[in-house]
Amino acid sequence: METYLNLMLIRFGLIIGGLVVLAALVFAIALALRRRGRLDAVRRCADPAVKAGLRAAARRFEGGKGGEPGPRGRDGRP
Template sequence: METYLNLMLIRFGLIVGAVVVLALLVFAAALVLKRRGRLDEARRYAGPVVRAGLRAAARRLEGGKSTASWSRGRDGRR
């Protein structure tokens, strides 16, 4: 049992570490864009992408697994 808990703790630490590194990379990219004066341009391009992603996530959460687009083919059949 102790080995399992150690593995879970290591896994949690790796996930948290990856999230922190990702946040630092995003912050650094935003800082570079701001210094070069292109942050507004990047926001303008990223805005529709983020909105579309949120809409897709909302559809997926509302519909559940039975209506997920990946579970059916193009014509609506499995």
């Protein structure tokens, strides 16, 4: 049991470490773009894609148009 818990702890540590590295990388890219004065241009280009992604996620979460594959039973099967 101790070995299993150690493996789970290592797994969660790697996941958290990866998220921290990813956040640092995004921050460094944003900082570099800000220093070059291109952050606003990137925001204008990325804004429509982000809005479309959020709309799709909201539709999927709410089970709206095209997001709901069908009713599912208690066991997850259609």
